[in-house]
Amino acid sequence: MCVAKRGTISVTIALSVLSVVLSRAFAQVETPQTGKESSASPLPAATKEGTQEDPFKDLAPAATPQEAPKEPERSWVQIFLTENFGFRKEIMSQFDINKNGRAASRQSVGFEVLKKFSTPTSTVGSFNFQGRLVRRDGFNPVPNDMEGEQRRGWAFEYHNLYLDFYNVLNPLLSDEQRGENVGRFNFRAGRFYVPFGLNLQTDTHGTVLQLSNERNFGFERDWYTGFWGTLNKHLNYDVYYLAGSGYDLKFKGQSGLGALGISLSNKYSSEYSLEGGLSILGGERLSAEANERTHATTMRAVTSVPIETERVGLDGRYRQAIPTGLLTFASELSGGRDATDSVFTQLHQAEYIHSSRRWGMATQYRRFGEEGRGADASIIGELTWYFRNDVGNSNLHWIKLNVERQLERIQGRPNMIITVQYYFYR
Amino acid sequence: MKHVFAFLTLTVFAAPQQLFGAIGCTLSNPAEDLKYLYPEITTYKEELNEFPRLKDGAKLFEGLKARLGSDLDPIYETYETPYTVYSVFKGQMKIGVVHGVNVPGKGGVIQVFLSMDPTTAEIKSFFFQRLESPAARELRSKDFRAQFAGLNLGDFYKHDYYAAVEPGAKADKIAAIKPPPLDRSGQPDYAASLRGIRKNLILLDFFVFKRRFEPYFEKARQAAEKAKGRKG
Numbered sequence: 001m002c003v004a005k006r007g008t009i010s011v012t013i014a015l016s017v018l019s020v021v022l023s024r025a026f027a028q029v030e031t032p033q034t035g036k037e038s039s040a041s042p043l044p045a046a047t048k049e050g051t052q053e054d055p056f057k058d059l060a061p062a063a064t065p066q067e068a069p070k071e072p073e074r075s076w077v078q079i080f081l082t083e084n085f086g087f088r089k090e091i092m093s094q095f096d097i098n099k100n101g102r103a104a105s106r107q108s109v110g111f112e113v114l115k116k117f118s119t120p121t122s123t124v125g126s127f128n129f130q131g132r133l134v135r136r137d138g139f140n141p142v143p144n145d146m147e148g149e150q151r152r153g154w155a156f157e158y159h160n161l162y163l164d165f166y167n168v169l170n171p172l173l174s175d176e177q178r179g180e181n182v183g184r185f186n187f188r189a190g191r192f193y194v195p196f197g198l199n200l201q202t203d204t205h206g207t208v209l210q211l212s213n214e215r216n217f218g219f220e221r222d223w224y225t226g227f228w229g230t231l232n233k234h235l236n237y238d239v240y241y242l243a244g245s246g247y248d249l250k251f252k253g254q255s256g257l258g259a260l261g262i263s264l265s266n267k268y269s270s271e272y273s274l275e276g277g278l279s280i281l282g283g284e285r286l287s288a289e290a291n292e293r294t295h296a297t298t299m300r301a302v303t304s305v306p307i308e309t310e311r312v313g314l315d316g317r318y319r320q321a322i323p324t325g326l327l328t329f330a331s332e333l334s335g336g337r338d339a340t341d342s343v344f345t346q347l348h349q350a351e352y353i354h355s356s357r358r359w360g361m362a363t364q365y366r367r368f369g370e371e372g373r374g375a376d377a378s379i380i381g382e383l384t385w386y387f388r389n390d391v392g393n394s395n396l397h398w399i400k401l402n403v404e405r406q407l408e409r410i411q412g413r414p415n416m417i418i419t420v421q422y423y424f425y426r
Numbered sequence: 427m428k429h430v431f432a433f434l435t436l437t438v439f440a441a442p443q444q445l446f447g448a449i450g451c452t453l454s455n456p457a458e459d460l461k462y463l464y465p466e467i468t469t470y471k472e473e474l475n476e477f478p479r480l481k482d483g484a485k486l487f488e489g490l491k492a493r494l495g496s497d498l499d500p501i502y503e504t505y506e507t508p509y510t511v512y513s514v515f516k517g518q519m520k521i522g523v524v525h526g527v528n529v530p531g532k533g534g535v536i537q538v539f540l541s542m543d544p545t546t547a548e549i550k551s552f553f554f555q556r557l558e559s560p561a562a563r564e565l566r567s568k569d570f571r572a573q574f575a576g577l578n579l580g581d582f583y584k585h586d587y588y589a590a591v592e593p594g595a596k597a598d599k600i601a602a603i604k605p606p607p608l609d610r611s612g613q614p615d616y617a618a619s620l621r622g623i624r625k626n627l628i629l630l631d632f633f634v635f636k637r638r639f640e641p642y643f644e645k646a647r648q649a650a651e652k653a654k655g656r657k658g
Contacts, residue, residue, distance in 0.1 A: 055587065055645070056584060056587075056642060056645065059645065084473065116472055118472070118473075121518060121520075166457075167457075167469070175468045179465075179466060179468045182460070182461050183458055183461065229457070230461075265455065265458055266453075266454040270454070270553075319558065321534060321557075321560060323532070323533065325533060325558075326534040326535075326558045353534065355530070355531070355534045356530075357501045357502065386501070391535050391537070391556075392508070392528075394507070394508055395507065
């Protein structure tokens with residue numbers, strides 16, 4: 001574990017230095033001109049079609065035309081920490097109890113660092129890191145902490161850790177070609193949501209309700225690298241190679257996973273309130289569950305082993321405004337196999353948020369079925385009171401009550417878990 | 427459990443104050459949207475603006491309220507809300523500015539985006555990224571949205587002036603805007619959309635256009651005060 005973390009820090013530093021170097025390289029070839037600005041009328045347009053006695057005609061222009069951005073002389077450290085640099089803190093306090101009276105606590109403080117790298121005329125990359133210092137006492141399998149069973153007591157956790165580079169072919173293209181391909185070739189490397197289903201478009205960092213990837217693959221984030229962008233005005237694409245190792249980046253004989261996603265463009269979300277996509281994933285990943293299956297009757301699995309994995313998934317989300325607020329319906333369906341056993345996962349969620357954004361409620365049905373082993377299925381209800389609920393998720397503060405009724409279990413008997421969560425993010 | 431609470435308490439007080447927020451009303455897919463708005467685009471640049479990090483940010487935030495003429499919603503329009511301005515380039519030439527804001531509507535979020543001429547500070551086009559409204563279809567109509575092309579923040583301040591001094595003046599371009607056919611349930615979201623456009627223009631005047639329309643605001647404010655005095 002320690003070796004893996006040291007490796008992660010080294011990778012982070014290396015990627016950060018690389019991004020700064022690239023940013024500077026772009027800056028050297030791009031210096032904006034003032035051209036159009038200097039030739040245009042400085043007068044606000046309001047005087048163009050005034051009345052015969054324009055009461056505003058005596059107003060002197062208040063400002064000169066906008067000047068092109070200038071790059072002051074600053075060190076890369078100053079640039080890194082001031083321009084488009086974000087630091088946010090997070091507090092999560094979660095208590096849960098099952099119907100047998102087994103209680104658990106998960107307390108954490110965390111932070112998120114976001115940074116965008118730009119030249120005078122272009123945003124060329126971004127970096128994101130989320131970390132949490134967590135204290136766990138006891139354990140219940142709450143949807144947002146499935147991996148907590150292996151991390152009792154104190155733990156420092158990383159969640160997102162990735163770099164994006166936008167329009168990576170630009171240095172090789174003419175202006176005309178850049179225009180034709182804007183948004184088409186973006187590169188991502190690091191740890192982020194598994195590119196399967198709705199999770200790439202959904203921030204579940206703080207929420208109790210999660211999507212289906214954690215149960216489907218054993219992890220909801222993985223280490224990967226690849227390309228994403230716009231295919232055409234209707235479709236976006238994601239194509240990646242994933243390590244298939246989940247939390248730690250490690251190779252223990254697995255070949256990794258290839259993933260391809262095709263999703264509806266933003267136009268459909270904006271005009272029709274509709275998101276949707278098709279995902280395909282295949283290869284080998286590490287799975288503790290596969291090991292557990294092999295040794296189920298003799299020992300408790302603590303290590304992961306490679307397992308052949310194939311999945312095809314369909315996902316969709318639709319928003320419908322109603323007079324008092326907003327209803328959102330989401331579904332993820334996927335089928336495939338783990339080794340020779342077929343698997344089928346389904347998740348359906350309905351959510352309501354009041355137009356004041358002060359309170360909301362949600363319900364989710366989820367089921368993961370595996371040939372020959374049975375299924376894990378639950379129905380979940382959730383109520384949320386928001387103190388802060390920024391639309392862009394940049395300023396969040398809430399209390400949630402989440403009740404999960406397990407309907408089927410592959411191992412053990414179905415239970416009920418009640419969770420209360422306090423969350424602050426700003 | 428004692429040490430858990432002690433840890434949390436200590437950490438909360440020791441944690442640094444907010445240095446930065448990051449994602450406010452952003453385009454979901456900037457490249458796609460900016461290409462649509464400016465087909466000649468070659469590159470674009472994102473710049474984050476936040477009142478807490480601006481010089482005299484608190485005063486400026488109060489100024490937003492004054493210029494908007496209405497209270498700010500404590501959930502949708504907080505002091506900490508970050509704003510992303512997109513600058514659009516063709517080669518080395520800046521050809522556009524795009525910016526979005528959130529405003530509360532009857533059904534929830536209304537995200538109003540404006541694409542602007544970077545030289546004249548006039549609206550090139552306006553569109554909704556999210557419009558959680560029973561009147562969404564009507565408000566999205568091209569005919570309605572096209573009426574805003576060519577307007578600037580000065581026109582909104584002039585509207586305030588004319589409302590105080592000369593109601594119904596022909597020169598009042600904002601009063602001349604024809605709303606789409608709406609039933610009563612759609613009226614609040616029409617008003618919210620207009621408020622969103624105005625708020626967006628005010629913020630752009632702060633962040634990008636160096637407050638060039640301040641004289642118009644001052645003139646309108648003085649006219650409104652005089653009119654109030656006469657009535658009083």
